[in-house]
Amino acid sequence: MCTCLFYYQTTMSDKNFRTIQSLGRTELIDELMEQNSFTHSSVAEGYGDDAAVIENKEGYKLLSSETFMEGVNFDLTYVPLHHLGYKIATAAVSDIYAMNGTPEVVLVNMAVPNKLSVDMLQEIYRGIGAAGEDYEFQIVGGDLTASHQTLSIDITCYGSVAEDEIIYRRGANKDDAICVTGDLGGAIAGLRILMREKEFWEEQEEQTAFQPDLDDYEYVVKRQLVPVARQDFINQIRELKISPTSMIDVTQGLVSELKHIANASELGAYVYQAAFPIALDTRTVADEMKEDVDKYALYGGEDYELMFTLPEESVEKLADEFQDFVVIGKITEQEEGVCMQQVEGDVVNFDSDQNQEG
Numbered sequence: 001m002c003t004c005l006f007y008y009q010t011t012m013s014d015k016n017f018r019t020i021q022s023l024g025r026t027e028l029i030d031e032l033m034e035q036n037s038f039t040h041s042s043v044a045e046g047y048g049d050d051a052a053v054i055e056n057k058e059g060y061k062l063l064s065s066e067t068f069m070e071g072v073n074f075d076l077t078y079v080p081l082h083h084l085g086y087k088i089a090t091a092a093v094s095d096i097y098a099m100n101g102t103p104e105v106v107l108v109n110m111a112v113p114n115k116l117s118v119d120m121l122q123e124i125y126r127g128i129g130a131a132g133e134d135y136e137f138q139i140v141g142g143d144l145t146a147s148h149q150t151l152s153i154d155i156t157c158y159g160s161v162a163e164d165e166i167i168y169r170r171g172a173n174k175d176d177a178i179c180v181t182g183d184l185g186g187a188i189a190g191l192r193i194l195m196r197e198k199e200f201w202e203e204q205e206e207q208t209a210f211q212p213d214l215d216d217y218e219y220v221v222k223r224q225l226v227p228v229a230r231q232d233f234i235n236q237i238r239e240l241k242i243s244p245t246s247m248i249d250v251t252q253g254l255v256s257e258l259k260h261i262a263n264a265s266e267l268g269a270y271v272y273q274a275a276f277p278i279a280l281d282t283r284t285v286a287d288e289m290k291e292d293v294d295k296y297a298l299y300g301g302e303d304y305e306l307m308f309t310l311p312e313e314s315v316e317k318l319a320d321e322f323q324d325f326v327v328i329g330k331i332t333e334q335e336e337g338v339c340m341q342q343v344e345g346d347v348v349n350f351d352s353d354q355n356q357e358g
Contacts, residue, residue, distance in 0.1 A: 051095045051159070053166065060166055062159040064095035070150040077201075078194045081120055083225040085127025088155050091251065093135045094229040094304045096159035098249040100167040100237075103135050108142035109154040116151060124153065135231060165243070167308075170264035172246040176309040178261075178269060178329040179244075181233050183277040184254060185293060188300030189285040190224030193217045196289075219281040227304045236322045244308035253299040255350050257307050258338050268336035271329030274343050298340075 023031065051064035068074055068088045089106065096103045108128060112121065125139075132139060137157065197212040214221050229249075237244070246265055248257045254276070262269045276297045286293035309331055310318065318325070332339075337351035 051099050051101065051157075053099070056160070059160060059162040060101075062096050062099055062101040062161060063156065064092050064159075065154060065156040066091040066095075067152065067154045069152050075194075075198070076151070077198050079225060081123035082127035082130070084153070085124040085129075086131045086226055087127070088153055089128045089131035089135070089137075089157075090227050090229045090304060091302075092155045092157035093131065093137065093159075093231075094249040094251070094306075096157055097229055097231060097234050098167075098247055098306060099161060100165050100234060100243075100247065101159040101161035103137040103157050103159040105138050105140045105158050106132070107156045107158075108139060109144075109156075110142070111145050111147035111150075111152040113147045113149050113151060128155070135229060165238075167244055167247045168264070169246055169248050169261050170266075172261055172265035172267055172309040172331045173311070174267060174331055174333065176245055176311055176331040177315045177327045178258070178271060178307065178309055178331060179315065179325050179327050180250065180254075180277065180305055180307045181230050181325045182303070182305040183279045183282065184250065184303050184305065185278050185282045185286075185296030185300050186220050186223035187227060187302035187304075188224075188296045189282040190217065190220035190222070191302075192285060192289055192291075193221060194224065217281070217285065219279065220285055223303065227302065229304055230306045233306055233322070233325070237318070240317065240321055242310070242314050242318055244310050244314075247306060247308040250303045250305045250307055251301055253297070253301040254307075255298050255338070256301070259350065261307065261309065262331075262334075262338050265331070267334050268332035269329060269338045270332045270336065271340050273340055275326060275328040277326045277328075 051062040054061040054063065066088050068084070068091075070076060074084055074087075092106060093103045106128070108125070110121075110124075128139060131137075137159075193214065197214070200212075246261050248260055250257050254271075258269045258271065273294055276294060278293055278297055282296060283293050286296060315327060329340075337349050340348045340350065342348060
């Protein structure tokens with residue numbers, strides 16, 4: 001025991017100590033997965049996509065998990081518990097849809113502090129159950145343990161997809177259109193409003209029960225608290241027999257997802273700032289906050305829309321039957337990187353963070 005403590009303290013004081021922030025999320029996962037020393041024959045795709053892919057007699061099984069930590073991913077000051085349950089279930093299901101799969105069952109793991117009552121836990125499960133009804137999955141179990149102070153919830157979703165229907169992040173082709181469903185930036189706009197109201201409440205001399213008037217912000221607050229996974233889009237492309245060449249859900253923001261698709265496909269991406277689908281309600285919040293609304297779309301995340309690539313002829317076929325998507329750019333050569341043409345004409349390269357004259 002003393003030896004282990006000595007080793008830990010020595011490691012912590014090493015001048016070569018690397019912070020997690022120095023790597024970034026994707027690079028950290030890549031490095032951690034280097035410790036994976038065994039390969040199972042049933043695994044068709046491990047980490048690196050929206051879900052793991054396991055070979056099955058009927059096709060593929062998909063596995064995806066989401067972890068929400070109090071104080072990091074949610075704040076119980078303004079997040080109703082049943083909304084919390086619905087949202088984390090939506091996040092897990094969205095990964096299954098991003099690979100053209102169908103969710104089937106979920107496992108729910110929770111670390112629970114004493115400040116939560118049985119009825120409060122029931123509310124979380126009520127939200128997960130409501131999501132189960134909407135997305136047609138069953139809760140089949142999980143684990144429950146104690147936590148000293150903070151609530152943590154983890155949901156693992158299992159789904160399925162036919163072998164010839166699965167869609168990966170890789171697979172985009174040069175000149176494919178880059179498309180995105182719905183609108184972007186609404187979730188972070190809703191979060192900004194909720195954080196502002198919390199700050200106002202904390203500044204009051206007596207912090208009594210407070211019910212802010214959020215009627216003017218209903219759209220963006222809902223985008224933050226109760227996002228919707230795009231089951232409707234998946235149903236539509238199946239009906240039309242349209243198969244995107246690549247697809248990913250927008251959880252980390254537009255830039256992150258563009259890089260994932262471009263890197264996985266070993267290609268570049270060129271998008272147009274003027275084409276970003278941003279709701280008027282989102283723009284209104286950004287104006288109030290004196291912030292750049294395009295940064296909401298580029299870096300906000302948690303919109304759970306789907307970004308996908310399609311050949312031009314397939315875009316036209318889809319647009320005839322499904323209008324809730326827009327083309328924001330095209331796939332380019334890998335050496336061109338991931339770029340955005342600004343409204344003024346300048347070009348931003350997200351790989352080098354350098355501005356280029358357009």
